[in-house]
Amino acid sequence: MRQRRFLPSIKLLFALDAVVRHGSVTAAATELSLTQSTVSRLILNLEAQLGKELFTREHRRLIPNAAAISYQRDIARALDMVQRASMTVVTNPDGGTLSLAVLPTFATRWLGPRLSGFLNTYPGIAINMSTRIGRFDFAGEVFDAAIYYGTSDWAGVNHLKLFDETVTACVSPGFAASHRLETLDDLADVPMLHLESRDTFWSDWFHGQGAEPSGAGGMLMDQFSMVIQAAISGLGVALLPDYLAQIEISEGRLLPIFKQAVPVRGAYWLVWPKDKDDHAPLVSFRNWLSLAAKPESPS
Template identity: 80%
Template sequence: MRQRRFLPSIKLLLALDAVVRHGSVTEAAAELDLTQSTVSRLILSLEEQLGKQLFSREHRRLIPNAAAISYQRDVARALDMVQRASMSVVTNPDGGTLSLAVLPTFATRWLGPRLPEFLNAHPGIAINMSTRIGRFDFSSEVFDAAIYFGDQDWSDVHHLKLFDETVTACVSPEFAAAHRMETLHELSNVPMIHLESRSSFWADWFQGQGGQPTGAGGMLVDQFSMVIQAAISGLGVALLPNYLAQIEISEGRLVPVLKQGVSVRGAYWLVWPKEKNDNIALKAFCNWLTDQSTVFYACQP
C-alpha cells in the first residue's frame, strides 16, 4: 500500500517543477496560470507534507536547495510519464502504445514514411516518437525502445539488427559539372563534408572504393540534415547513408560519385529493456521492422 505522505498531489509537484525550472516564482506562476502567493503556498504545503525544507526564502524569493533540485529531476520524469500515459488513454483508448527514441534523420527520412503501413495493419497500437542522438538509461526515461546507430554494445538491453550501414558519396549537379571526380585521386582534391559523429566514414569509404583515405579538408557539421544541405549548396562532397542518398538522387538534388552503396562500420539497431519482452505492441513492431529492413536492404544498389 502506497503511503500518501510520499504521494503529493499533482498541483504541488507542478509547482515544484515550475519553480525549480524557471528559478522564479513569478515565471512559475505565469506558466501555471496562478498567482505568486498561490505558488508560494503550494511550495510550503509540499514542504510540510514531506517534512523537509526544499527552499530557502531570501527577499521574497524561493531558492531551491540540493534536495529540491534532485527531487525536481525525478518529479519531472514522473510527470512526463503521467502525461504520456494520459495522452495514450485519450488518443488510443484500446491500449497498445509504444514510445520510441529514434535518431532524428532516421525518424524523418526512413521510419516516418513507412509507419503508416504499420499503423494501418495494427489499428490498436499508437506510436509516440522522440528524437535522441546518444544512448541513455532506460530506467530513467519513459521509452519502451530505441533505434540507434553503432555496434551491438548497448548494455542491459535486447538487440534487433535492422541493417548494416552503406554509404554513397554525393554532390550537387552544379558541383559535379565544375569538378572532375572520376577517380579517387581527383576526388581527394575537392572539399569533403564531415559529420562529427561518424569520424571513420570517409576512411571506410575510401577503403571500400579500393583506395587509401586522404587528408582532404572541408567543413564539419553535426547533423545529416546539415550534411545534405551543405552538399546541395555546393560546399563539397557529402557522404550519406544510402537510404538518404537515394532519396536525394531520385529527386535530382544530388548526384552520386563513383561506386554507390559502400559498406562501412556500424549498423542500425532496435533495442529495448529486458522487462519489455512481453509488450505486445513492441513484439508487433519488431516483427514489422524486421520485414521492412529485409526488403529495404535487398533493394539497395
C-alpha cells in the same frame, strides 16, 4: 499501501518543477497561470509535507538547493510518464501503445514513410515517437524501445539488427560542374562534410574505394538533415547512407561520385529492455520491422 506523505498533489509538484526549471517564481507563476504568492505558498506546503527545506529564501527569491534540483529531475520524468499515460488513454483507450525513441533523420526519411504499412496491419496499436541521437538509460525514460545506429553493445537490452550501413559520396550538380572530381586525389582540394556521430565514415569509405584515407577538412554537423542541406547548397562532398542518398539522387538534387554503396562500420538496431520482451505492441512492431528492413523491401 503508498504513504500519502510522500505523494504530494500534482499542484505542488507542478510548482516545484516550474520554479526549479525557470529559476524564478515570477516565470513559474506565469507558466502556471497563478499569482506569485500562490506559487510561493505551494512551495511552502510541499516543504511542510515532506518535512524538508528545498529552497533558500533571499530577497523574495526562491533558490533551489541540491535536494530540490535532484527532486525536480525525478519529478519531471514522473510527470512526463503520467502525461504519456493520460494521452494514451485519450488517443487509444483500448490499449496497445508503443513509445519509441528513434534517430531524427531515420524517423523522417526511412521509418515514417513505411509506418502506414504497420498501422494498416495493426490498426489497434498507436505509436508515440520521440527523437534521440545517443543511447540512454531505459530505467529513467518512458520508452518501450529505441532504434539507434552503432554496434550491438548497448548493455542490458535485447537487440534486433535491421540492416548494415552502406554509404555513397554525393555532391550538388553545381558543385560537380565547378570542381574536378575524376580521381580520389581530387578530394584533397574540396571541402568534405562530416557528421559528429560517424567519425569513421570517411576512413571506411576510402578503404572501400581501395585507397588510404585522405582529403580536406570541412564542416562538422550533428544531423544528416543538415549534411544533406549543406551538400545541396554546394558546401562540400557529403557521405550519405544509401537510404538517404538514393532519395536525393532520384530527385536530381545530388549526384553520386566514385564507387557507390560502400560498406562501413555500424548498423541500425531495434533495442528494448528485457522486461518489455513480451509487450504485445512491441512484439507486433518487432515482427513487422524485421520484414520491412529486409533488402527486398521497398526503399
